[in-house]
Amino acid sequence: MKFISWNVNGLRAVAGKGFADIFDAFDADFVCLQETKLQAGQLDLEFLGYESYWNYAEKKGYSGTAIYTRQHPLGVTYGIGIPEHDAEGRVITLEMPDFYLVNVYTPNSQDGLRRLPYRMEWEDAFRDYLCGLAARKGVIVCGDMNVAHEEIDLKNPATNHMNAGFSDEERAKMTQLLGAGFVDTWRSLHPGEAKYSWWSYRMNARERNVGWRIDYFLVSENLREKVCEADILNDVFGSDHCPVSLTIL
Numbered sequence: 001m002k003f004i005s006w007n008v009n010g011l012r013a014v015a016g017k018g019f020a021d022i023f024d025a026f027d028a029d030f031v032c033l034q035e036t037k038l039q040a041g042q043l044d045l046e047f048l049g050y051e052s053y054w055n056y057a058e059k060k061g062y063s064g065t066a067i068y069t070r071q072h073p074l075g076v077t078y079g080i081g082i083p084e085h086d087a088e089g090r091v092i093t094l095e096m097p098d099f100y101l102v103n104v105y106t107p108n109s110q111d112g113l114r115r116l117p118y119r120m121e122w123e124d125a126f127r128d129y130l131c132g133l134a135a136r137k138g139v140i141v142c143g144d145m146n147v148a149h150e151e152i153d154l155k156n157p158a159t160n161h162m163n164a165g166f167s168d169e170e171r172a173k174m175t176q177l178l179g180a181g182f183v184d185t186w187r188s189l190h191p192g193e194a195k196y197s198w199w200s201y202r203m204n205a206r207e208r209n210v211g212w213r214i215d216y217f218l219v220s221e222n223l224r225e226k227v228c229e230a231d232i233l234n235d236v237f238g239s240d241h242c243p244v245s246l247t248i249l
Contacts, residue, residue: 001029001030001247001248001249002026002027002028002029002030002245002246002247003028003029003030003031003032003101003140003142003217003245003246003247003248004026004028004030004031004032004233004243004244004245005032005033005034005103005142005143005144005215005216005217005243005244005245005246006031006032006033006034006215006236006239006241006242006243006244007033007034007035007105007143007144007198007215007239007240007241008033008034008035008036008238008239008241009035009037009239009240009241010035010036010037010239011033011036011037011038011043011045011066012037012038012042012043014238014239015043015045017237017238018238019045019238020045020047022236022238023047023068024047026243026245028245029069029070029071030067030068030069030070030071030094030101031050031067031068031069032065032066032067032068032092032101032103032142032143033065033066033067033068033103034064034065034103034104034105034143034144035063035064035105035144036054036056036063036064036065036066036089037061037062037063037064038054038056038064038066039056039060040054040056047068049070050068050069050070051068051069051070051072052066052067052068052069053066053067053069053073053076053092053094054066054092055078055079055089055090055091055092056089057087057088057089057090058087058088058089059087059088062088063088063089063090063105064089064105065089065090065091065092065103065104065105065143066092066103067092067094067101067103069094071096073094073095073096074095074096074097075094075095076092076093076094076095077091077092077093077095078091078092078093079091080125080126080129081129082125085121085122085125085126088107089105090104090105090106090107091103091104091105091126091129093133098137098138099137099138099139099140099223100133100136100137100138100139100140101140101142102130102133102139102140102141102142102143103142103143104126104141104142104143104144104145105143105144106119106122106123106126106143106144106145106146106147107119107122107146108146108164108165109146109164109165109167109170110164111164113162113164113167116164116167116169116170119169119170120169120173123170123173123176123177124173127173127176127177127180130177130180130182131180131181134181134182134220134222138219138220138222138223139182139218139219139220139223140217140218140219140220140223140246140248141182141216141217141218141219142215142216142217142218142244142246143215143216144198144214144215144241145174145214145215145216146164146165146170146214147165147166147170147171147173147174147214148160148165148166148171148212148213148214149171149174149175149184149187149213150171150187152192152193152194153187153194153196153212153213153214154166154196154211154212154213155194155196155209155210155211155212156210165212165214166212177218178218181220181221182218182219182220182221183218183219183220183221183223183224183227184216184218185216185217185218185219185227185230185246186213186216186217186230186231186232186244188224188227188230189227189229189230190230195213195232195234196209196211196212196213196232196234197211197212197213197214197215197232197234197241197242197244198211198212198213198214198215198240198241198242199211199212199240200240201240206240213232214241215232215241215242215243215244216244217230217244217245217246219246219248223248226248226249227246227247227248228247228248228249229245229246229247230244230245230246230247231244231245232244232245233245
């Protein structure tokens with residue numbers, strides 16, 4: 001099975017940049033999108049052979065997630081069951097026969113880390129949610145998790161230390177999540193490689209490959225042996241992020 005995750009930074013904008021052709025080229029069983037920035041009824045974008053599920057933020061033009069799937073799920077859950085964390089459309093979970101698929105758009109701590117206290121609350125609640133799922137069956141987690149976990153995961157770690165996405169607190173929460181029984185699939189398969197999934201729109205960062213790896217596929221430990229391939233598709237354009245992929249048995 002092939003999975004794709006992509007922060008599209010506005011699906012209506014990407015739809016005008018060849019998204020349909022890119023989607024077809026993925027030829028994936030599941031395509032998870034973050035930062036769709038949509039409300040219900042604003043865009044009719046369906047694909048033959050796929051069902052789609054959408055979680056919209058209450059705030060217009062903000063956040064939002066979606067999953068396209070070739071396989072009908074046993075169940076669909078929106079959010080993590082905590083009202084203060086579920087107004088921004090950040091999580092969709094599909095229950096499949098052998099695993100849960102969780103699509104997440106983790107809150108950004110923002111300039112000056114002004115939203116870091118909330119981010120810390122979110123991290124604990126989301127980890128508890130994932131661990132609860134993993135107690136029942138395997139879990140695949142994907143999305144823009146808004147953290148570069150290790151220094152190798154961004155081009156300029158020294159000058160970005162304590163900026164949003166590379167604070168000690170955010171990195172520690174990722175360490176804690178992995179320690180709770182999850183595997184960073186790309187890093188597991190590419191332990192010494194620097195490859196990025198997000199680039200600022202400023203100063204030709206993408207052309208210069210001055211980027212960050214903040215988009216992930218994690219799997220619960222009991223799925224580790226089923227992982228065949230994990231990739232970062234940095235030849236796909238249309239957003240400030242590129243897609244990431246996972247293939248499992």
